[in-house]
Amino acid sequence: MSKRVVVTGMGIISPVGNNVETYWKNLLDGVCGIEFITDFDTTPLPVKIAGTIKDFHPEEYGIDKPFARKQDLFTLYGVAAAYQAMKQAGLHSEGEEQNIDPFRLGVYVGSGIGGFTTQVRETQKILEDPSGQWVSPLFIPTMISNIAAGHIAIKHHAQGPTIDVVTACATSTNAIGEAYRAIKHGYADAIIAGGCEHATIPLGIAGFANAKALSRAEDPKYASLPFNANRGGFVMGDGAGILVLEEYEHAKARGAEIIAEMVGYGNTCDAYHSTAPRPDGTTQAKCIELALNEGGFDPEKDCLYINAHGTGTHLNDAAETQAYKLALGDFAYKAHISSTKSMTGHLLGAAGAAEAIATILAVRNGICPPTINLDTPDPELDLDYTPNTPVEADLTIGISDSLGFGGHDACIAFRKCEN
Structure with missing residues (x-):
């Protein structure tokens, strides 16, 4: 059990x-x-x-x-x-x-x-x-x-x-x-x-x-x-x-x-390139789907926060955006997304854990940290990345995804703990 x-x-x-x-x-x-x-x-x-x-x-x-x-x-x-x-x-x-x-x-x-x-x-x-x-x-x-x-x-x-x-x-x-x-x-x-x-x-x-x-x-x-x-x-x-x-x-x-409460985990591999992410986002999307499905995500009931890998490289941000759209469909446009790397930089092997903490606190406190300096949105990256200022929301579930060299994809999901 x-x-x-x-x-x-x-x-x-x-x-x-x-x-x-x-x-x-x-x-x-x-x-x-x-x-x-x-x-x-x-x-x-x-x-x-x-x-x-x-x-x-x-x-x-x-x-x-x-x-x-x-x-x-x-x-x-x-x-x-x-x-x-x-x-x-x-x-x-x-x-x-x-x-x-x-x-x-x-x-x-x-x-x-x-x-x-x-x-x-x-x-x-x-x-x-x-x-x-x-x-x-x-x-x-x-x-x-x-x-x-x-x-x-x-x-x-x-x-x-x-x-x-x-x-x-x-x-x-x-x-x-x-x-x-x-x-x-x-x-x-x-x-x-x-x-x-x-x-x-x-x-x-x-x-x-x-x-x-x-x-x-x-x-x-x-x-x-x-x-x-x-x-x-x-x-x-x-x-x-x-x-x-x-x-x-x-x-x-x-x-x-x-x-x-931690409620989900996804783990896949791009099996594509040593440093570049799979550009169509399919393997990254599967990883996100696994975490959300295990976490009981319901687009009809849930308000979702995503702490993105969001490195600021051209390839990552494009592939990651595509992955969100594949994993979530139209709900991708309703999700609250931000990259705290805009403030911390990329902590490499420590990044996912630091961002998991931000995800937990976002869900716990009902507020999404911003992606700072987002003053010139890329028209191809058209989701809600919480530009520049935090946003309050009645969040029910949060995920943090990480995409590593070698094609390693990981995603973890958290909710408030209900007795």
Whole structure:
């Protein structure tokens, strides 16, 4: 018998806020977190802007200095977001406050790239000295993409199912979706799920820029332009997003606050191209249909919010719009859609989880965050993308879809939790 799955905790490290309250307020206020990069010299690089993390202090999230010194930032962001989410959830798997069996608590946290900074730093060492004697003994366990999940599990004594999903920009949406299925089918009582990323380093910028994926806009506040006729590519961003998913009866029995109910998950593959989305939108549409059908979507009764993948590349925004039309038919014109990447940039493997949080809060509060800077609509992209200002609506269901390099499509659906 399938079990119900609810959200009992959320945590975020993002370019527009390092806690959920600030993140949500800034999304509604249309605050753009994209800035000129100051962590390194961008003079020789073709792109000089990113969705940067500001005022991140690891000690505020229970991270001690020795641990922080040894870890890549992607791990620190993930651990910090998980700390917030678990604190809100009030789950404890050991000690006097224990309220969950540690073998029933899991971690599904992924990263699209992993320890990129660590990879570059240690590669430089072996290029300078081929003997490799100066390569850190911590190189491998700091760089591998699953290490964030590992450290989150260690810190929260999570001894249940723990995996690292890696599906590029769909990573954290797939992680949340697979965690949902694990709980739904009885393999865990709660799972810490999401993603984390830190890829705004010179090699990351050069790689994405040379792949013709990045915006080369010179004004950081007018660079990430989803669904805009002036769009010219995505803007890289860093951060982490984490949800605590929990089996409904388990959460109810311990008196937890239930933030939302997760009701659907879709997962397909374009099977088309390594970086370009399938242009006809068919595979993306199927993914959305799967999530909506499992979530009991009824076009006669539901008011739908969609947090779009909305990267601001010409190919993505066109294919995604086509997918909505195929999945929803005429109802596509009634859906409330926005891309919060217009404010955060693209958090790559962490994007889906950050956007899942925005989706949950939109449904919970009955308000759609805007797509900022949507001043020149593309006539071929003719749906309601919530331009520039938030819109109140009696939302009943929300979905967040993510489309990753390699053709990975993922979509997750949430509703208010009805007893």
